[in-house]
Amino acid sequence: MAAMMRKHQDRCAYALSIKPTGRRRDGIFFTGSSLAESVSASLGGRLSRTSVITDPACGSGDLLIACARHLPKKRGLWETLTVWERCLQGADIHQEFVDSTKLRLVLQAVALGADRTRIRRDEITRLFPKINVGNGLTAIDKLKNSTHVVTNPPFAMVSVSSECEWTSGIVNSAAVFLDVTTRSIEPGTRVLAILPDVLRSGSRYLKWRELIASRLTDVSLSMIGQFSRYADVDVFVLRGKKRASVTAPSSSASLQKQARHAVARSTVGDRYIVHVGPVVPHRHKRAGKSFPYLTPQNSPPWETVTKIDTHRRFSGSVFRPPFVVVRRTSRPGDRHRAVCTIITGHANVAVENHLILLIPHARTLHACQELLRLMKSPQTNRWLNHRMCCRHLTVSAVKSIPWTLESA
Numbered sequence: 286m287a288a289m290m291r292k293h294q295d296r297c298a299y300a301l302s303i304k305p306t307g308r309r310r311d312g313i314f315f316t317g318s319s320l321a322e323s324v325s326a327s328l329g330g331r332l333s334r335t336s337v338i339t340d341p342a343c344g345s346g347d348l349l350i351a352c353a354r355h356l357p358k359k360r361g362l363w364e365t366l367t368v369w370e371r372c373l374q375g376a377d378i379h380q381e382f383v384d385s386t387k388l389r390l391v392l393q394a395v396a397l398g399a400d401r402t403r404i405r406r407d408e409i410t411r412l413f414p415k416i417n418v419g420n421g422l423t424a425i426d427k428l429k430n431s432t433h434v435v436t437n438p439p440f441a442m443v444s445v446s447s448e449c450e451w452t453s454g455i456v457n458s459a460a461v462f463l464d465v466t467t468r469s470i471e472p473g474t475r476v477l478a479i480l481p482d483v484l485r486s487g488s489r490y491l492k493w494r495e496l497i498a499s500r501l502t503d504v505s506l507s508m509i510g511q512f513s514r515y516a517d518v519d520v521f522v523l524r525g526k527k528r529a530s531v532t533a534p535s536s537s538a539s540l541q542k543q544a545r546h547a548v549a550r551s552t553v554g555d556r557y558i559v560h561v562g563p564v565v566p567h568r569h570k571r572a573g574k575s576f577p578y579l580t581p582q583n584s585p586p587w588e589t590v591t592k593i594d595t596h597r598r599f600s601g602s603v604f605r606p607p608f609v610v611v612r613r614t615s616r617p618g619d620r621h622r623a624v625c626t627i628i629t630g631h632a633n634v635a636v637e638n639h640l641i642l643l644i645p646h647a648r649t650l651h652a653c654q655e656l657l658r659l660m661k662s663p664q665t666n667r668w669l670n671h672r673m674c675c676r677h678l679t680v681s682a683v684k685s686i687p688w689t690l691e692s693a
């Protein structure tokens with residue numbers, strides 16, 4: 286297993302060694318496990334041993350791995366992999382990413398508790414025969430037999446063929462992926478796609494939105510904000526289900542309306558994972574590893590903390606910056622109801638339970654700064670005063686704060 290891990294690291298190093306121009310051309314910006322986990326969590330209750338989940342541009346498998354966590358697990362490694370093999374399909378134009386996806390799925394099965402078994406490297410590349418090198422835009426058979434399609438397609442600019450129904454010239458390849466996907470899947474198939482914000486908001490994509498809305502029902506959009514610290518592009522998640530019969534594209538059915546509606550409804554909970562700090566000082570023993578320890582006393586209001594001097598042993602959940610903490614203690618009449626601090630740095634942090642922490646899906650400092658701007662605004666203050674009356678802040682209130690910044 287150690288040798289496999291080394292090989293896997295070599296492959297990841299390969300991805301990192303692709304020059305920025307090559308990464309941009311092929312759209313090589315991976316979802317990352319925390320965003321993949323949070324967007325795929327909504328599929329959790331729906332996946333079973335009969336599900337067939339396809340990622341037509343799977344990269345090194347972040348979305349497929351997040352879905353595999355919701356599939357049945359067996360006691361033995363081979364039995365678990367046999368179930369997962371039937372359920373998972375994928376394509377990528379790079380062999381290294383396909384191999385990496387397979388290896389990571391094996392490691393995920395072990396991490397979830399499957400009994401370890403000796404497994405040779407060449408056996409791994411033969412596993413998952415439906416995850417292979419190929420063009421996701423022509424993998425029509427895979428799309429047709431899917432119950433779910435999950436995708437974070439490449440965002441590079443490409444020119445469309447003369448047969449394209451909704452545009453001509455150069456467009457974002459994510460729009461082309463969604464066009465092909467929603468055309469090829471069967472009625473009832475669910476789609477979950479991470480897409481660049483320009484598809485939701487750009488006038489260039491008005492016809493595309495109408496087309497997608499004519500094919501999908503139960504559509505919902507959630508805004509995520511900046512994709513990652515490496516890819517400075519705002520993204521949203523589109524969820525939907527293929528209609529039983531496709532309606533004619535029309536502006537009345539357009540995603541434009543749903544997009545506007547979704548923006549109006551967009552909340553802090555769509556963009557940040559919100560938790561109460563788990564350390565209860567008088568209940569939890571000082572046991573386990575020692576971590577930087579955050580409390581209201583060492584979280585100066587509206588500042589950015591780069592180094593935490595207090596430490597505490599803790600054996601529960603700890604959190605990797607960047608994130609924002611908000612004091613739970615708050616009263617009407619306070620100048621600000623939600624008093625925030627940004628936490629940066631590289632070490633995991635233990636957080637006391639007088640603080641609520643907000644981890645941006647985008648995992649960027651920029652997303653933390655945007656949140657501070659929102660929390661300081663008079664609209665948020667008014668909204669919290671109305672919602673919370675005399676009570677202290679709760680996780681559900683913080684999650685429901687409307688996202689009123691223009692960047693939404």
Ligand SMILES: C[S@@+](CC[C@H](N)C(=O)[O-])C[C@H]1O[C@@H](n2cnc3c(N)ncnc32)[C@H](O)[C@@H]1O
Pocket residue numbers: 311312313314315316317340341342343344345346347348376377378379382419420421422436437438439440
């Ligand atoms: C934005 S990454 C996303 C990868 C993965 N789905 C994830 O969520 O991490 C896009 C991937 O699409 C691949 N790609 C680009 N063009 C493709 C095509 N025509 N068919 C299949 N994969 C493609 C790239 O190699 C890259 O790994």
